[in-house]
Amino acid sequence: MAITSGPRRIVPTVDFVARGLAPVVGAPVPNLQNHGGPVIGSVEVVPIYWGAAWATGTNAVLASNIDRFFDFIVTSSYMDLLHEYSTPSTQIQHGRRLSSAHVANSEPGTVTPSGRQVTDDQIRTALQGWIANHTVPATTANTLYFIYLPPNVVSLSFGSSSCVAGGFCGYHDHIGNIYYAVIPYVNCSGCVFAGQFLDTLTEVSSHELAEAITDPELNAWWDPVTGPGDEIGDICNRQTTRLGDFVVQTEWSNTQGACVVAPAPALQVPSPSVVTDLTRFRDHIDLFVVGFDGGVNSTFWDANGGWFNRWFRIIDPNFSDLFTVPPQSVVTCLTRFQDHIDLFAVGRDSAVYSTFWDANGGWFNHWFRLLDTNFSDGFKVPQQSTVSSLSRFRDHIDLFVVGFDGGVYSTFWDANGGWFNHWFRLIDTNFGDHFTVPPKSTVSCLSRFQDHIDLFVTGRDGVVYSTFWDVSSGWFNHWFGLRDTNFPDGFTVPPGSPISCLSRFRDHIDLFVVGFDGGVYSTFWDASSGWFNHWFRLADTNFGDGFTVPPGSVVSSMSRFQDHIDLFVTGRDGGVYSTFWDANGGWFNHWFRI
Numbered sequence: 393m394a395i396t397s398g399p400r401r402i403v404p405t406v407d408f409v410a411r412g413l414a415p416v417v418g419a420p421v422p423n424l425q426n427h428g429g430p431v432i433g434s435v436e437v438v439p440i441y442w443g444a445a446w447a448t449g450t451n452a453v454l455a456s457n458i459d460r461f462f463d464f465i466v467t468s469s470y471m472d473l474l475h476e477y478s479t480p481s482t483q484i485q486h487g488r489r490l491s492s493a494h495v496a497n498s499e500p501g502t503v504t505p506s507g508r509q510v511t512d513d514q515i516r517t518a519l520q521g522w523i524a525n526h527t528v529p530a531t532t533a534n535t536l537y538f539i540y541l542p543p544n545v546v547s548l549s550f551g552s553s554s555c556v557a558g559g560f561c562g563y564h565d566h567i568g569n570i571y572y573a574v575i576p577y578v579n580c581s582g583c584v585f586a587g588q589f590l591d592t593l594t595e596v597s598s599h600e601l602a603e604a605i606t607d608p609e610l611n612a613w614w615d616p617v618t619g620p621g622d623e624i625g626d627i628c629n630r631q632t633t634r635l636g637d638f639v640v641q642t643e644w645s646n647t648q649g650a651c652v653v654a655p656a657p658a659l660q661v662p663s664p665s666v667v668t669d670l671t672r673f674r675d676h677i678d679l680f681v682v683g684f685d686g687g688v689n690s691t692f693w694d695a696n697g698g699w700f701n702r703w704f705r706i707i708d709p710n711f712s713d714l715f716t717v718p719p720q721s722v723v724t725c726l727t728r729f730q731d732h733i734d735l736f737a738v739g740r741d742s743a744v745y746s747t748f749w750d751a752n753g754g755w756f757n758h759w760f761r762l763l764d765t766n767f768s769d770g771f772k773v774p775q776q777s778t779v780s781s782l783s784r785f786r787d788h789i790d791l792f793v794v795g796f797d798g799g800v801y802s803t804f805w806d807a808n809g810g811w812f813n814h815w816f817r818l819i820d821t822n823f824g825d826h827f828t829v830p831p832k833s834t835v836s837c838l839s840r841f842q843d844h845i846d847l848f849v850t851g852r853d854g855v856v857y858s859t860f861w862d863v864s865s866g867w868f869n870h871w872f873g874l875r876d877t878n879f880p881d882g883f884t885v886p887p888g889s890p891i892s893c894l895s896r897f898r899d900h901i902d903l904f905v906v907g908f909d910g911g912v913y914s915t916f917w918d919a920s921s922g923w924f925n926h927w928f929r930l931a932d933t934n935f936g937d938g939f940t941v942p943p944g945s946v947v948s949s950m951s952r953f954q955d956h957i958d959l960f961v962t963g964r965d966g967g968v969y970s971t972f973w974d975a976n977g978g979w980f981n982h983w984f985r986i
């Protein structure tokens with residue numbers, strides 16, 4: 393082979409080892425990289441049948457079937473798959489076939505003892521002539537000429553030829569911005585597939601179609617490691633499948649890590665499912681959710697490029713199911729600093745698991761257990777429990793979860809020493825049971841500043857309880873109720889209700905919870921005056937019931953800046969409602985549907 397660097401651009405013969413199908417142990421997974429060149433957005437294929445042989449008999453039928461193949465494939469899932477290789481300037485979409493050209497008045501190349509041969513230079517000269525004399529449609533950024541050679545013509549290119557070992561079954565190239573592919577009549581042992589000869593031609597053509605679209609000028613998508621120089625088709629060379637009426641080759645998907653002919657199916661999640669989110673820096677959002685199959689899925693938004701438009705699974709090949717959790721579990725996420733994400737989830741075995749992403753190295757691809765050998769079961773909690781996480785500063789993580797016994801348990805990770813490897817209980821001996829809450833309750837945690845943690849949870853009696861840790865004195869060892877004597881019951885909410893907490897700045901905490909009546913209630917703490925000792929309702933007189941939601945609902949709160957709070961809650965009609973507080977004007981006093 394004469395091509396020793398840069399993209400491969402050919403359909404290799406059968407002796408080629410496709411790395412997507414025959415991975416080398418320990419070698420990197422194939423990954424196409426964008427070298428910055430153009431891609432074809434909405435391809436317009438112009439089949440050109442060169443030579444008199446295409447005009448009659450079985451070859452004329454073959455040509456019309458190849459036309460039909462292009463009519464199909466450029467509007468198929470094959471193109472939807474290629475969409476992941478879109479660039480900021482060009483979205484890869486469906487295309488169309490333009491009128492085919494039948495050039496019966498000339499033959500390719502020159503005569504040899506066994507037939508004919510044609511060089512790439514001769515093909516380029518012929519193609520430029522057909523463009524000049526309007527035998528074929530004029531060139532646009534979407535035009536892709538497919539030149540089919542007649543039987544018994546050897547194609548010479550790259551110092552090699554068609555149908556020889558180490559040679560090729562087809563290739564694509566460009567003359568400046570004129571994109572073309574050459575498909576010889578490859579009924580030879582190194583190229584042919586079992587079945588009808590049409591199947592061989594469509595297989596080879598699909599390989600070059602995908603490569604020409606994703607790498608038309610040989611400076612866009614190719615893998616500098618695998619091969620090296622593999623383009624999208626080479627990684628999956630000769631892996632065939634049937635798509636519609638036609639045999640096609642699979643193509644490499646970076647996002648699926650596999651040879652496929654369609655994009656990944658849309659993620660389906662059970663209702664309700666919690667989507668967790670985090671912002672590592674202002675131009676980036678990461679989302680996490682558990683699918684019907686229990687797989688943990690993620691996607692992201694970036695100011696450069698918008699939404700990724702695909703969900704990918706965060707897997708661990710050490711698990712036979714690649715790691716799943718019970719559907720509707722909550723995956724909690726944490727970013728200690730811009731280049732790092734930590735995830736926490738309770739597995740099907742009730743153990744607490746974690747994994748992480750780092751800008752150096754990407755996803756860890758393993759979920760490890762946060763074990764404590766002091767517990768006979770290694771420490772387990774009810775399935776679908778939420779593990780709350782907190783990073784007081786870059787080098788520290790605190791976790792909180794409620795055990796089978798209703799006790800609130802914590803553990804931590806520190807850059808010096810790693811995981812503590814023990815879970816300890818936050819007890820209060822003033823309670824006969826040392827303080828327990830309903831199992832599966834969510835403990836809300838907050839760090840107003842590096843040296844302080846506040847926790848909030850709803851007790852078995854419906855009272856909202858809090859405790860705290862301070863660097864100077866450690867855990868307070870008491871849980872105190874945030875009561876309001878204006879309510880006959882001192883203010884209670886349904887046991888198990890999640891508390892939403894927010895610290896707009898170091899000296900202030902706001903809490904939000906849904907009451908028995910479905911009203912959204914709030915209270916606050918301020919360094920200057922302590923707890924407010926009253927819960928007030930965020931009502932809206934435009935609603936007959938003053939605005940209520942199902943008791944037990946989650947109120948999501950966020951503070952974009954110190955003087956502003958946004959709240960979000962799912963209403964009784966399934967709509968998402970919001971209200972806000974602003975230092976100028978206080979609470980808006982209305983809930984509006986988003």
Ligand SMILES: [Zn+2]
Binds near residue numbers: 400403404599625626
């Ligand atoms: Zn190729």
